[in-house]
Each structure stands twice: as structure tokens, then as C-alpha cells.
Amino acid sequence: MAIIVDEGTKLIVQGITGHQGQYHTGAMKEFGTNVVGGVTPGKGGMKVLGVPVFDTMREAVSATGANASIIYVPARFLKDAAFEAIDSGVKTVVIITEHVPVHDAMEILAFSQRKGVRVIGPNCPGIASPGKAKVGIMPNSIFMEGDTGVVSRSGTLTYEIVNSLTEAGIGQSTAVGIGGDPIIGTTFIDALRLFQDDPQTKRIVMVGEIGGTAEEEAAEFIKEYVTKPVYSYIAGRTAPPGKRMGHAGAIIARGRGTAESKIKALESVGVKVAKVPVEIADLIKKDLSQ
Amino acid sequence: MKLFEYMAKEIFRRHGLPVPDGYVVESADGIKDVKNPVVVKSQVLIGGRGKAGGIKFAENTDEAREHAAALLGSDVRGYTVKHILIEDKLDIKDEFYISVMIDRSTRMPLLIASADGGVEIESVPEDRIFKRSIDPTIGYNPYIGREMTKFMGLTGDVAKQVSFVAGKMYEILRSEDAELVEINPLVLTGDGKVMAADGKMTINDDSLFRHPEYKGHDEELTPIERKARERGIAFVQLDGDIGVIANGAGLTMATLDSLSLHGGKAGVFLDLGGTDSPEMVKSAFELMMEAKPKVVFINIFGGITKSDTVATGLKEALGSMEVNVPIVARIKGVNEEAAIEILSSVGITAVSSLAEAAEIAVRRRNEAAGGD
Numbered sequence: 001m002a003i004i005v006d007e008g009t010k011l012i013v014q015g016i017t018g019h020q021g022q023y024h025t026g027a028m029k030e031f032g033t034n035v036v037g038g039v040t041p042g043k044g045g046m047k048v049l050g051v052p053v054f055d056t057m058r059e060a061v062s063a064t065g066a067n068a069s070i071i072y073v074p075a076r077f078l079k080d081a082a083f084e085a086i087d088s089g090v091k092t093v094v095i096i097t098e099h100v101p102v103h104d105a106m107e108i109l110a111f112s113q114r115k116g117v118r119v120i121g122p123n124c125p126g127i128a129s130p131g132k133a134k135v136g137i138m139p140n141s142i143f144m145e146g147d148t149g150v151v152s153r154s155g156t157l158t159y160e161i162v163n164s165l166t167e168a169g170i171g172q173s174t175a176v177g178i179g180g181d182p183i184i185g186t187t188f189i190d191a192l193r194l195f196q197d198d199p200q201t202k203r204i205v206m207v208g209e210i211g212g213t214a215e216e217e218a219a220e221f222i223k224e225y226v227t228k229p230v231y232s233y234i235a236g237r238t239a240p241p242g243k244r245m246g247h248a249g250a251i252i253a254r255g256r257g258t259a260e261s262k263i264k265a266l267e268s269v270g271v272k273v274a275k276v277p278v279e280i281a282d283l284i285k286k287d288l289s290q
Numbered sequence: 291m292k293l294f295e296y297m298a299k300e301i302f303r304r305h306g307l308p309v310p311d312g313y314v315v316e317s318a319d320g321i322k323d324v325k326n327p328v329v330v331k332s333q334v335l336i337g338g339r340g341k342a343g344g345i346k347f348a349e350n351t352d353e354a355r356e357h358a359a360a361l362l363g364s365d366v367r368g369y370t371v372k373h374i375l376i377e378d379k380l381d382i383k384d385e386f387y388i389s390v391m392i393d394r395s396t397r398m399p400l401l402i403a404s405a406d407g408g409v410e411i412e413s414v415p416e417d418r419i420f421k422r423s424i425d426p427t428i429g430y431n432p433y434i435g436r437e438m439t440k441f442m443g444l445t446g447d448v449a450k451q452v453s454f455v456a457g458k459m460y461e462i463l464r465s466e467d468a469e470l471v472e473i474n475p476l477v478l479t480g481d482g483k484v485m486a487a488d489g490k491m492t493i494n495d496d497s498l499f500r501h502p503e504y505k506g507h508d509e510e511l512t513p514i515e516r517k518a519r520e521r522g523i524a525f526v527q528l529d530g531d532i533g534v535i536a537n538g539a540g541l542t543m544a545t546l547d548s549l550s551l552h553g554g555k556a557g558v559f560l561d562l563g564g565t566d567s568p569e570m571v572k573s574a575f576e577l578m579m580e581a582k583p584k585v586v587f588i589n590i591f592g593g594i595t596k597s598d599t600v601a602t603g604l605k606e607a608l609g610s611m612e613v614n615v616p617i618v619a620r621i622k623g624v625n626e627e628a629a630i631e632i633l634s635s636v637g638i639t640a641v642s643s644l645a646e647a648a649e650i651a652v653r654r655r656n657e658a659a660g661g662d
Contacts, residue, residue: 076499098563101497102392103426103467109397110427139593139624154540155564159623160591160644180539182394209540212394235543238550246524246539246561248496249394254412275551276645277544 001200002129002174003149003191004092004118005033005068009133012060012090013038014081015072016048020096024072024137025049031134036064057088068092070126070135078122079104086117094135095121095185102248105183112185119185123248125155125177136177138162146171148284149195151188152207153180153214153249157235161207161277168281170288173201180247182211188218196226203229203287205280206271208262210236211250215262223269229287230271231280234259291493291504294333296375298489301466307458308485312377318359321376323351330357333373334366337410337490342367347379380487385475386442386452387411390424390459392469392494398423399463401434401456405442407475430460451484452476467497514580523560523574530555532655533583535574537562537595545589548644554652557583564594571603576611584658585616587651589644592623599625601632608636616654620647 011028015021016038026049029035037052037060044055054060057069069085071078071093078097085093086108093112100122112119120127126136131145137155142163148170152158158177165172173195178186188206195201204226208215215234222230237259239245241252252258263273274280293301296314303309314333315321332344339345344366348354358374365371385407393400403420404411411419420441424430435453439445444452459471472490479485498504511519518525524539532549534556536542542561549556558581562574578586590600601621607613619640621629630640641647 075496099496101467101500102469102494103464103497106392106397106399106426110425114427137594141624152540154538156536156538156591156593156595157540157544159593160541160544163591163623183392183397207540209543214394217395233544235540235547237547238556239543239546240528243526243528243559244524245526245543245559246563250539250543276548278644 001198002132003194003198003201004120004174004176005127005129005135006132009068009135010034010036010064010066011135012036012057012064012066012069013051013072014057014069014085016040016051016053017043017046018072021072022048025051027140028134031128031140032131033133033135036066057084061088061090066090068094068135070094070096072096075099075101079108082108083111086112086115086119090117092118092120092135094124094126095119096124096126096137097121098123100181102183105181109183109185120176121179121185123181124179124184125158127174127176129174130172138175138177142166143175144171147173147200147202148205149173149198149201149203150175150205150207151191151195152177153209153247154207154235155180157207157277161205161233161280164278164281165205165284168285170281170284173198180209180249182249188214189221192218192221192226196228201228203231203284206230206232208232208234209247209250210239210245210252210259211247211257213256216265219265219269219271222271231274231283232266232271233274233277233280234262291495291498291507292335293491293493294335294373295331295489296333296373298491299486301462301491302458302486302489305458305462307455307462308483309489310377310380310485310487312375314373314375315358316373317362318355321351321354321358324348324354327379328354329377329379330354330361331375331377332361332366332371333375334369334371336367336369339366344371380477380485381480382477383480384478386478387414387474388452388456388459388476389470389472389474390456390463391471393423396423398426399460400424401438401460403438403442403456405444411474424460426464430457432457447482448478448484455484455486466491467494467501468492469494514577518577521573521577523577524563525577526559527581528556528559530557531584531659532556532651533558533560533578533581533586534589535560535562535578535586536589537564537591537600541589541591545587545644545648548648549587549652552648552652554648554655557581562595562600566594566596566599568599568603568606571600572607572610575604575607579611579613583615585618585651585655587647588617588619589647590621590623590629592621592625592629597621597623597625597629598632601629605632605636616658618647618651618654620644
């Protein structure tokens with residue numbers, strides 16, 4: 001099982017001829033992802049690492065039967081590329097691009113909702129189901145197949161946590177980075193629901209950070225719907241209000257979005273919250289040994 | 291990016307949203323003859339300036355110049371006043387609140403309005419606040435204004451004018467790439483006109499590439515933060531004295547938190563993000579040194595940003611400048627062996643555990659501070 005991406009994923013890489021696109025096409029293939037095509041307007045007919053390149057998403061999807069796409073194009077061209085992907089017939093679109101204008105993100109997500117297409121991101125590291133497929137930019141070496149689902153607003157911090165899980169012998173069903181922007185497609189709640197319904201997943205790790213109220217909303221949802229154990233880490237306990245901490249969405253504004261409020265909400269519904277990232281692995285190991 | 295009131299009002303005017311007549315000055319000499327009473331308003335990017343003495347009223351030219359001279363260069367809630375807005379004083383009959391913002395939870399613009407304007411919206415009871423999400427694929431339509439003004443208890447021509455303002459604010463939010471457009475108070479004057487007595491706008495930072503008009507806009511960044519922004523580095527000055535360099539916002543925040551668990555306090559948050567250029571790392575390190583930390587703590591989890599890229603950049607920086615603060619490094623992930631070797635060639639011992647590195651950093655900081 002796993003969630004969103006697996007053996008059945010047939011992927012198109014949008015922006016495949018760029019530096020990032022090429023590098024990650026190689027890494028995703030090594031991970032085992034079935035990369036069936038790439039799109040770069042004007043470069044149709046080329047091949048990148050043996051993968052055929054098309055001019056348009058429509059062409060790529062009809063030639064390959066693809067059901068997912070990953071987008072690496074720069075922010076100023078992102079809206080067009082994302083609309084094209086959503087309109088092409090694929091079911092999942094992963095947007096890696098960072099610094100996407102917030103109004104563009106809003107329009108993209110409104111369109112994806114109408115078309116019934118799942119968007120992950122923007123400004124995210126993507127998603128990986130170890131042993132099956134990766135649609136993203138996470139380092140391959142940190143993963144191990146297993147039964148822990150990971151969902152996170154962060155990139156590097158996710159690698160840190162997944163790596164510490166693997167080192168502790170705790171494998172992952174799927175790890176999904178939902179992105180650090182204020183406006184994102186797949187939310188904590190979406191991922192929690194999928195993990196709860198996924199038979200492979202036995203427990204869920206949720207990595208949050210300051211800003212917004214997504215963690216508080218997730219806590220409400222956990223109370224209503226999630227019966228599997230949930231572990232969490234919230235970054236930014238020491239972040240001052242009013243300062244944007246690297247991510248567009250990581251800001252405490254008008255008293256909302258503090259780490260304390262999130263930790264309190266999560267703990268009140270039985271989530272175990274770690275003080276430092278690597279402590280998550282310790283908390284899980286402790287529960288497993290009981 | 292926050293805009294000054296006078297900038298927001300210029301945008302309002304351009305979109306046909308009524309604002310009082312006024313002009314902005316940078317020195318008291320710029321003030322024209324005062325015929326009718328005026329208000330002299332400090333331009334600072336923080337709320338509560340009225341209470342802090344940043345807004346004055348004047349009956350004549352001398353008074354206006356006096357106030358402007360006193361306010362220019364003064365400190366209003368931590369911000370130095372560089373601009374003054376001179377406006378006709380309004381005959382205020384009633385005050386309302388309206389804002390339109392991007393709402394993270396619904397992923398849609400949110401319209402907020404209240405008949406209780408002129409005070410902080412946070413202090414208005416929930417049942418006096420109108421909230422309505424606006425689907426961006428449909429946009430603002432007059433029925434939303436009718437719902438809003440009915441809730442606010444407005445009728446007739448005033449209701450029409452207030453609805454018109456809300457529609458304009460939505461138009462401005464969308465067309466100007468704003469995250470927030472707020473008018474507080476929206477004033478009803480003695481002669482029945484509705485006008486924006488104040489104006490707040492935040493432009494989305496990621497949209498600035500399509501808004502060259504804001505280049506050089508003076509906002510609430512420190513000089514080093516401004517330099518960092520030009521170089522594409524996320525840099526935040528904090529009130530501790532340990533300089534933190536890490537890759538990725540979440541990891542950088544986690545590093546700050548780890549330091550605090552060991553009794554340390556970060557003075558700089560520097561997120562390298564994803565980079566494959568040692569030059570960028572060098573430039574980041576130079577910025578860090580400008581902030582004069584007591585210890586520099588480097589925490590890298592190599593992925594897109596490879597560990598040895600960071601080590602190479604750091605080595606280059608150390609070769610080109612004199613650095614006399616301790617450097618503590620924690621390196622893990624892609625190419626970690628190569629990175630550790632490069633760092634040891636310049637006398638830096640890297641460890642792989644974040645907790646251990648944080649503890650060392652705090653100890654070095656305490657040594658450097660000589661126990662203060």
C-alpha cells in the first residue's frame with residue numbers, strides 16, 4: 001500500500017532538461033520510480049537519461065499513460081506549468097518550485113480542486129514510498145521501507161527525522177513533505193486521513209513548525225478520525241513573533257501560530273511531542289518495546 | 291513587504307477608492323499653506339502609532355510645521371519616522387473596519403468587516419465581526435456587499451458606498467499581489483461621504499518580481515537583513531549571540547531550539563536553503579560575521595545542498611578574511627566524509643550529533659563571553 005505514490009505511479013518530469021530536472025530524474029529512477037516522460041516546451045523529441053521529452057503535457061500523457069507529474073520550473077513560469085499539468089489528465093501534481101506568488105498558488109489550487117487533481121506543494125521536497133517510488137528531491141539513502149508514515153512542512157528537517165528513524169530501524173511507509181508556504185495543496189489533514197486509511201501504516205509522524213493554524217486543525221482532526229499513534233515535532237519554539245523564519249509560512253502573526261499553541265493542541269489529543277527532532281525515534285522505540 | 295500608509299493610499303486612489311486629500315513630505319519645509327485643519331501623520335510600518343504620539347492635528351501652517359519637525363526623525367514604537375503624511379482633517383460621523391486578506395486555512399481571500407471601526411479588530415467581540423470567504427474563481431460580487439452591510443446595520447447610500455469600498459479592496463488585493471488590504475477606520479463624514487482614513491497593505495514577497503515599483507522600498511529590515519535579501523539568503527537577526535547557519539528553514543529553526551535546550555540563544559538565523567555553490571556559502575558566512583556573533587554554529591544535513599559544498603565555501607571564507615570567533619560544525623548526510631576532511635584541514639572539528647554540537651556551541655559561547 002503506502003499513500004499517493006507507489007509501483008503504479010507513472011511520472012512525467014516538467015522541466016526535465018534543466019539542471020535540477022535532469023539530476024532528480026536520475027535520482028528518482030535510481031529510487032525505482034517509473035519515470036515515463038519529460039516535458040520542456042520546444043525540446044520535444046529529445047531524450048534525457050533515456051526518458052522521452054515532449055513539448056506539452058497533453059502529448060506526454062497520451063503517449064505514456066502517465067498519472068503523475070513533478071514540476072521543477074522557475075516560479076515566474078510555474079502558474080502556466082501547473083495549470084497545464086492539472087489540465088492534462090494526471091491525478092497527482094508535485095510542485096517543488098519555491099517562491100511561488102501566493103495568488104498564483106491560490107488559483108492553481110482552486111483549479112485543481114475543480115479538476116479533482118491532488119497537488120502537493122508548492123515549495124516542498126515531494127513524496128517517497130520506500131521500495132516503491134519517489135516523486136521528489138529527498139536524498140535516496142535516508143529511507144527504509146516500513147510501517148511509519150511521515151508528514152512534514154519542512155524539507156531538510158524531514159530528511160533529518162527520516163534518517164534518524166532509519167538509523168533506529170524504524171522504516172517508513174510513505175514520507176510526504178507538504179511544503180513551507182502559507183497556501184499549499186495537500187494538508188496535514190489530507191495526509192493524516194490517508195495514513196489512517198492505509199493498512200501498511202501503523203503510526204504517523206507529523207513535523208510542524210510555527211505559523212498559521214494547520215497543526216491546531218490537524219489536532220482537531222486527529223481527535224475525530226485518527227486511531228493510530230501520532231508523534232510530532234514542532235520547529236520554532238524559540239522563534240520571536242513577527243519575524244519570517246525562512247519559510248514564507250513560518251511567521252507568528254497577531255499572536256497566532258506559536259509553537260506553544262500547536263504543542264498544547266497536539267498533546268491534548270494524545271500526540272507525543274518530541275523536544276528535539278531525533279527524540280521522535282526514541283519515543284517510537286520506547287512504545288514498540290512495551 | 292509592508293507598505294507605508296501613503297503608498298497604500300496612492301494605490302487606493304489609483305483604483306478609485308476614496309481617500310482624503312493629502313501629500314507626503316520628508317521635511318517640514320515641504321508643508322504647504324494650511325487653510326483648513328489638517329492631520330500630521332508619521333509614516334511607520336507598525337500599528338498603534340496614534341497612541342504612541344505619532345499622529346497630531348494642526349489648525350494652521352506654523353502648527354503643522356512644528357509637529358512635522360518634531361515627528362521627523364523621532365522614534366515611534368521602535369521605528370524612525372522618515373516621512374510625514376499631511377491630510378485634510380475629516381469630520382468623522384462614524385467609523386468602520388474592513389479588510390481583505392489571504393486566508394491560509396481556506397486558501398481563499400477572506401473579507402472581514404465590522405461596524406466597530408477605529409479600534410483594534412482583535413478587541414471587537416466575535417458577534418460584531420462579519421467574515422466571508424471569497425472564491426477566487428468567482429471573485430467579489432455585489433451580493434457579498436449587501437450581506438456585509440446588512441450585518442453592519444447600514445442602509446441606503448452609506449451601505450452602497452461601503453460595499454463599493456469592499457469591492458475595490460478585493461480588486462486591489464488581487465491585482466496588486468497583496469496578502470492584506472486593511473482600512474481602519476473607514477470613515478463616514480458629516481456630509482455623508484465614505485473614505486479610507488487609514489490604509490495598510492502587505493505585498494506578497496514572492497510576487498515582487500512583477501512589481502519593480504517597490505525596488506528600494508524602505509521597510510523594516512536591518513541593513514544586514516537587506517543585504518541578505520539581495521543575495522537570496524534568509525537571514526533574521528535575533529537577540530542572542532550565537533550565529534546559526536543551517537540549510538532549510540525547518541532545520542534552522544530546530545537548531546535554534548536545540549541551542550535553547552542547552553541554555554544558548556541564537557543571534558542570527560541564517561538559512562542557506564538549497565544551494566550547490568560554495569560562493570554562496572562564502573557570501574553567507576561573510577554576512578554572518580557582519581552580525582558579530584560570539585560563536586558560529588553550522589548545522590548541515592546534506593541533501594540538495596551537499597555537505598562538502600558548504601565545507602568548501604567555508605574554507606574559502608576563512609582563507610579570505612580574519613575570523614577570531616570559534617566555529618562549531620555539525621555535518622551529516624550527502625558527502626559528509628569529504629566535508630569533515632575539508633573542515634579538519636582548517637582546524638574545525640565536525641560532529642555528527644545535533645545535541646552534542648549544540649552543547650559544544652553553548653560551552654564555547656560561555657568561554658568566549660568570559661562568564662557574562
